[in-house]
Amino acid sequence: MGENVKVIVRCRPMNQKEISNKCDTVVESGAYEVTVLNPSARNAPRKSFTFDNVYDGLSKSETIYNDMCYSLVESTLEGYNGTIFAYGQTGCGKTHTMQGDSNLMNEPSKGIIQQCFDHIFETISMATNVRYLALVSYLEIYNENIRDLLIIDEPVTTSKNPVNHLLKDVPGVGITVPTLTTQAVVNAKECYNWLRIGNKNRITAATLMNEKSSRSHTIFTINLEQIQGSTPTHPMLGGIRRGKLNLVDLAGSERQCKTGTFGERLREATKINLSLSALGNVISALVDGKKKHVPYRDSKLTRLLQDSLGGNTKTIMISCISPADVNYDETLSTLRYASRAKCISNLPKINEDPKDAKLRQYQEEILELKRLLVESQQQGNSESTDDNYRQQQRRLYEETLKMPQQMTEKSKRQVSAHEIDRNLNKNSQLEGEDFQLQVQKRVDIIKHVLIGGERVNDLQLKERHRMRKLEAKRIAHALSRIVSEDRDLLQGHYSSIQQEINIKNDHIKRCAQKIKMLEREVADLNSEFQLDREDYLEEIRNLGRNLKFYQILLHKAQPILRKSGKNW
Structure with a gap:
């Protein structure tokens, strides 16, 4: 049975720069709905989007994890594939959501990735008759090159990239990077250490919108192989399952006029925007049932996320947005991407007896x-x-x-x-x-x-784990009940003819409102396309002026260079 991609929205609070510039808030959030106001036309209709969950600026990463991510990680421990990725404009809190603050060992500052580490190894330590092998890898997609972030004896600079790891499509496994360094880990502390090492090798730079802007996409992968019916004394008996968890921190989309990038930073931004555009095209193609071809091969990012979007994976998309009016266009674009991603259907299944385990x-x-x-x-x-x-x-x-x-x-x-x-x-x-x-x-x-069962007698840990699992099931049941209620109405379960007439009249009204909203959205998309077109044209003009300047400079300098050459 298919399972749709779960999409949640997190709106960060105003940052200091936006407060000092006296920016207005254009985002209003509810339990499952986000409403955006147009700052240039206050009388314009509000744009509303519905998602699986919505979190405001006061929400904590721990709440997001317990509500939405906990059940997905539990599934990974059972042998499913899972992906959690953050998407949004640069400076909207994607890295903060995924990795928390720089002090990784501080409990309140932990991001989604650190909480996954704690959850996985706590659960493994309580396992009975199951032994696990945990393997981690960490890669970076920088300027469409794949870099290994866990190589500690060969530092890589931004200007030179000695190794570009190649992708390989392995039957029965999917898209992999076979030359990537893989490390075995036996506890969460070792995962923290490898994450810290990888982040030191990651490429970041300052822009006008973010003092430490990510210039690349990163994917931290945890492979969990397990043997059923095993014990510490007999660890190699039973059947094998394998779950894989991808934790993705995407670089943010950005406009050159806002970030003030040039030179190397501008080239990085161009590659980032192209890969995110390819991701948007993949999402659109998956949602549009008429398109048979899905352009996964347009970028390395979409190739690596191929199984997460329309494949054998349970996927959560965390869309990070800004509440400031100056970021209205980018916020609206992010919400549109997220709204489309909700309609992507995956087919997750337990990975039984993998041949390359x-x-x-x-x-x-x-x-x-x-x-x-x-x-x-x-x-x-x-x-x-x-x-x-x-x-x-x-x-x-x-x-x-x-x-x-x-x-x-x-x-x-x-x-x-x-x-x-x-x-x-x-x-x-x-x-x-x-x-x-x-x-x-x-x-x-x-x-x-091989790990598992180290804390099998810890009753307090077991009770805490049980309560968290029950709460995650309750939230998942509430979401499924909302979907089932809508499905019952669409299938025509009515108690009387009058109820049917009223419900269908309401449905017609909602459809008419939706048509108007879609018409406005088409107009907004055309306007957004025009803005992007003007932005790219301005960038081309700047590059053309620079090229012409260097050509004139070289032409003027040629006689002097020739004369100097004769004197030598």
């Missing part, structure tokens, strides 16, 4: 290691000195002892690659006891990255 590789490796242990013990008992057997034993040992890229720092300290090389170089042939010890260490390393 890392847990499956660990299962096979543990079986191979156990076989080697048995053979080693048997060989030791018979006191055989067969060189061919020892060479085969060493080869298999080296293959199974390769350190995976996903190993945690704690695990690496237990058996470091340097220590393994030193031991292998010291002895040309592995002794039976050393071999058994190293193989057992390898098995322990694999078991260490």
